[in-house]
Amino acid sequence: MKVRSYGVVMALIAIAAALAAPLVADPFWMTLITQIYIYGLLALSVDLLLGHAGLYSLCQASFFAVAAYTTAILQVRYGYPTIVAAPAGLIAGTLLAVLYGSAVRTRGVYFILITIALGYIIWGAVYRWASFTGGDNGITNVPPPSVAGFSIASQTAYYYFVLTVVILCAFGYRILIRSPFGLSLRGIKGSESRMQSLGYRTTMHLYAAFVISGLIASLAGVLYVYYNRFINPVAASFQISVEVSLMAIVGGSGTIVGPFIGAGVFLGLRNWVSSFFELHTAVMGAVFIATVLWAPSGIVGLVERWRPGIGKPKDQP
Amino acid sequence: MTAAVAIDSLAKVFGGLRAVDRVSLEVALGERRALIGPNGAGKTTLFHCITGRMQPSSGSVKLFGDDITYLPEHQRTKLGMGRTFQITNVFTDLSLAENLALAIVGTDRRKWVWNRPLSAFPAVREQALAGLEAVGLKDRADDPVKLLSYGERRQLELALALNTHPKVLFLDEPCAGLSPSERQRIFKMIRALPREITLVMIEHDMDVALGLADRVTVMNRGRVMAEGTPDEVQSNPEVRDVYFGHV
CATH class of the missing domain: 3.40.50.300 (P-loop containing nucleotide triphosphate hydrolases)
Structure with a gap:
């Protein structure tokens, strides 16, 4: 019980701090924090596969970008309202996950390779199909989201909107990973052969997880396009897929707050270091290596280790 | 026959x-x-x-x-059909009760439930504890399997197979x-x-x-x-x- 109340207290403190942030933070910080929530959500989608099902997907940027592009194109080029464009983006990204989900027929390094290839298909499409996607320039002038005549135009309003969506997602995700289905994913990660002999059609479970992950990534994509107000092929790039996986790992894979903490560390460091050091990506690399060497379960794992003992089995044989 | x-x-x-x-x-x-x-x-x-x-x-x-x-x-x-493995094949990152829960829901539709936590199924928990008791591991229900000795893991191996009925x-x-x-x-x-x-x-x-x-x-x-x-x-x-x- 003690452990549980600790988690609840920490979650409430975090939510309170997030709600109060616009009162103290200036616009620069507001932009950064909103970005952290959106990338954190994308990292969370990666971690459903990585931290629970044991699949390392490197095409998450595809769902993110397809959702963002669909919303942007419908809204800017065809003038559809947000109420159509945003759900359409969500559906388009998720449908892509339904299609790409066939990758779960492979495992291990083959799965990684095939998702890289699938990711490049979308990147290539948005980059080269310039007449439709705007090519290098992407789609600009995406209007702020507006629903029923009410526009979420101000930065603070959009911040609260993103925060609400992220909190709802985190709660939904928490239920999902604690459900029998969520447990089955960890079972597959632990031993797929045993799961099969216990009666699980493991490929179907992984497929479902892949589609749910695609749905979360698509949601992040829709939030991103309204936050950024423009979208270009970088959103579909391999680099994004890698970065969000690193966020999940640095923050703490297999947890809910981990990917968000990872996003905060990653984007915060990048913003700060790039202001005075040209080789800032090298710093990110060093952080990642340090994580793998000294904190393999990420920042969350590090905190857990130092937390005053509450009868948790820490001493692993 | x-x-x-x-x-x-x-x-x-x-x-x-x-x-x-x-x-x-x-x-x-x-x-x-x-x-x-x-x-x-x-x-x-x-x-x-x-x-x-x-x-x-x-x-x-x-x-x-x-x-x-x-x-x-x-x-x-x-x-x-149930089976055990020659090389112990249990879920080392999960608790014993979770191991058994996977076996219990594996053969019915509950394994697909995604919108309710496992704790909302008291029958599964009860059955898991009974299954652990049958192999003498009930006291350790909430320990992670990685804390078990090799012999205890063999007992769990048997319990997993038995709980698919x-x-x-x-x-x-x-x-x-x-x-x-x-x-x-x-x-x-x-x-x-x-x-x-x-x-x-x-x-x-x-x-x-x-x-x-x-x-x-x-x-x-x-x-x-x-x-x-x-x-x-x-x-x-x-x-x-x-x-x-x-x-």
């Missing part, structure tokens, strides 16, 4: 090696069958072909009269690598199983195999060499030669 398991001239070929060479055997309903033979005799390969881990090169497998030769493993489990249980060396006292524990657990469960068991330990089995099948070089009651097999000169060794 239909046999629980009927295997007809089953073969498994790896390149030039006939690991299982036209093996036929029938296990009656409720029977306890031991499968013995020297290392490399093809016992585990035969097991894998019967339980669906591997596809046989030829021949057929029937469960309660139905042909299941090409059925995927998870469907065989639904039909009442098998009608036919395949045990691949349940006592592999255990100390004599731990062997005794597992031996007693297996002997205490209800007689309705048909047992097929690979076992190297002759006391265990012969103490539990109604009938014994001896394999050597991929073939069935002898079959009979424990006494018949023990007195078979050919079996004595290859298996028990001769002075």
Whole structure:
């Protein structure tokens, strides 16, 4: 019980701090924090596969970008309202996950390779199909989201909107990973052969997880396009897929707050270091290596280790 | 009466090696069958072909009269086939209760529930605790498996297979690598199983195999060499030669 109340207290403190942030933070910080929530959500989608099902997907940027592009194109080029464009983006990204989900027929390094290839298909499409996607320039002038005549135009309003969506997602995700289905994913990660002999059609479970992950990534994509107000092929790039996986790992894979903490560390460091050091990506690399060497379960794992003992089995044989 | 398991001239070929060479055997309903033979005799390969881990090169497998030769493993489990692994195959990152929960919901629709936490299923928890009690691990229900000793993991291995509620249980060396006292524990657990469960068991330990089995099948070089009651097999000169060794 003690452990549980600790988690609840920490979650409430975090939510309170997030709600109060616009009162103290200036616009620069507001932009950064909103970005952290959106990338954190994308990292969370990666971690459903990585931290629970044991699949390392490197095409998450595809769902993110397809959702963002669909919303942007419908809204800017065809003038559809947000109420159509945003759900359409969500559906388009998720449908892509339904299609790409066939990758779960492979495992291990083959799965990684095939998702890289699938990711490049979308990147290539948005980059080269310039007449439709705007090519290098992407789609600009995406209007702020507006629903029923009410526009979420101000930065603070959009911040609260993103925060609400992220909190709802985190709660939904928490239920999902604690459900029998969520447990089955960890079972597959632990031993797929045993799961099969216990009666699980493991490929179907992984497929479902892949589609749910695609749905979360698509949601992040829709939030991103309204936050950024423009979208270009970088959103579909391999680099994004890698970065969000690193966020999940640095923050703490297999947890809910981990990917968000990872996003905060990653984007915060990048913003700060790039202001005075040209080789800032090298710093990110060093952080990642340090994580793998000294904190393999990420920042969350590090905190857990130092937390005053509450009868948790820490001493692993 | 239909046999629980009927295997007809089953073969498994790896390149030039006939690991299982036209093996036929029938296990009656409720029977306890031991499968013995020297290392490399093809016992585990035969097991894998019967339980669906591997596809046989030829021949057929029937469960309660139905042909299941090409059925995927998870469907065989639904039909009442359970198995343990020679190399302990449990979920080390999960707690014991979670291990059992996976086995309990694995054969019904609850495994797909995604919108309610596992804790909303008190029946699963209850069944998991009962399943752990049956193998003497109830006190450790909420410990992660990684804290268990090897012997305890073997007990959990057995509990996992039992909690899919098998009608036919395949045990691949349940006592592999255990100390004599731990062997005794597992031996007693297996002997205490209800007689309705048909047992097929690979076992190297002759006391265990012969103490539990109604009938014994001896394999050597991929073939069935002898079959009979424990006494018949023990007195078979050919079996004595290859298996028990001769002075």
